[in-house]
Amino acid sequence: MFANMMRTKLCLVFCVLLGLVSSISAQSESTMANPGTRPVVLVTNKETPLKGINKLKLKCDVIFPQNHPASREEILELAGQVDGIMWVGHMLLNGEVLDRGGSRLKAISTMSAGMDYVDTEEFKRRKFPLGYTPIVLNDAVADSAIGLMIAAGRRFHEGRLAIDQSQWKGSPQWMLGQDIKGSTVGIIGLGGIGQTIARRLKGFEIGQLLYTGRRPKPEAEALGAKLVPQDELLQESDYIFIAVPLTNETFHLINASALGKMKPTAVLVNVARGDIVDQKALVAALKNGTIFAAGLDVMTPEPLPADDELLTLPNAVVIPHLGSATVQTRDNMAEIAALNVLAGIAGSPMFSPYPY
Ligand SMILES: *[C@@H]1O[C@H](CO)[C@@H](O)[C@H](O)[C@H]1NC(C)=O
Ligand SMILES: *[C@@H]1O[C@H](CO)[C@@H](O)[C@H](O)[C@H]1NC(C)=O
Ligand SMILES: *[C@@H]1O[C@H](CO)[C@@H](O)[C@H](O)[C@H]1NC(C)=O
Secondary structure (H helix, E strand, O other): OHHHHHHHHHHHHHHHHHHHHHHHHHHHHHOOOOHHHOOEEEEOOOOOOHHHHHHHHOOOEEEOOOOOOOOHHHHHHHHOOOOEEEEOOOOOEOHHHHHHHOOOOOEEEEOOOOOOOEOHHHHHHHOOOEEOOOOOOHHHHHHHHHHHHHHHHOOHHHHHHHHHOOOOOOOOOOOOOOOOOOOEEEEEOOOHHHHHHHHHHHHHOOOEEEEEOOOOOOOHHHHOEEEOOHHHHHHHOOEEEEOOOOOOOOOOOEOHHHHHHOOOOOEEEEOOOHHHEOHHHHHHHHHOOOOOEEEEOOOOOOOOOOOOHHHHOOOEEEOOOOOOOOHHHHHHHHHHHHHHHHHHHHOOOOOOEOOO
């Protein structure tokens, strides 16, 4: 209820802001006497969606690194020549960037929800305006989580390998997977993405929904989700979703002992960050039947080398960090990041400030 209201409100604010910025910028552009006085924004990746770039261009000059992908040194070099940065990608964003930016640099926004590659403590210490783009990617990420749940639980990858190897048997006991209806699902971290996964699960008639977290979530009741200790979630769940941010507390949260507590029929889905899982332990668990299967949108390292052992496992469905990779979602992320930077340069509150 509250979450729905918040979402509606955020959408409203977002739309109004977009409209506002467009009309203000349209005016100022037509009356712009000296384009040389326009602020300059560095966008660190040339492939950033035009929706965001065009928003910036209404009020600013936009520059890009020459190389694609850009080197860190190239980005640091340009940081000193701009008023704002749209930081696209997961390259370390820390005090060094702010130092190289110097006094001219007023604002930075990432184009992501996870901020594990950002030294947020340093931004907080300097009170430096920092934006990010949560919420808009919840739907796309949750969709991919559901896709991985089904693909891993129903052995899509293994089945395809069997076809490739002329091993299609089709007999009654062949390639059997796990049911979803009536199952117990555990969500580690019932934040925006976890809640969106939970809403999608309603259509699957699952038996029980468990979650873990530091404190009860007000949204849990409407979702029929029950807060339990982590061990209980690991022991009881048929499907386990990881949807927490990567922090020092969640690093290798799923290690050999956690995997050992899961059911041998359990399916683990990770759409958060690779380092939340001890990948060596996961590979061992998938090989020796400690758990049934895993669906991974994230892993360690990224990009994953083609010869990584993970890719040799028939019961690991692995996709290359595609959670937010839809046209609409990336457009929205770019647009919000642009609004953040514009507001930060103007000295106004960002549309979506990082709550450090
Ligand atoms: C996380 O751990 C690293 C390395 O141990 C440490 O440098 C950093 O300060 C920690 N961060 C927080 C927020 O505790
Ligand atoms: C797994 O993590 C838990 C909690 O941090 C810790 O107590 C345990 O020793 C770890 N087990 C292994 C095998 O690393
Ligand atoms: C599977 O591998 C893990 C990690 O090496 C180990 O802890 C576990 O005991 C093994 N389980 C079985 C059934 O061999």
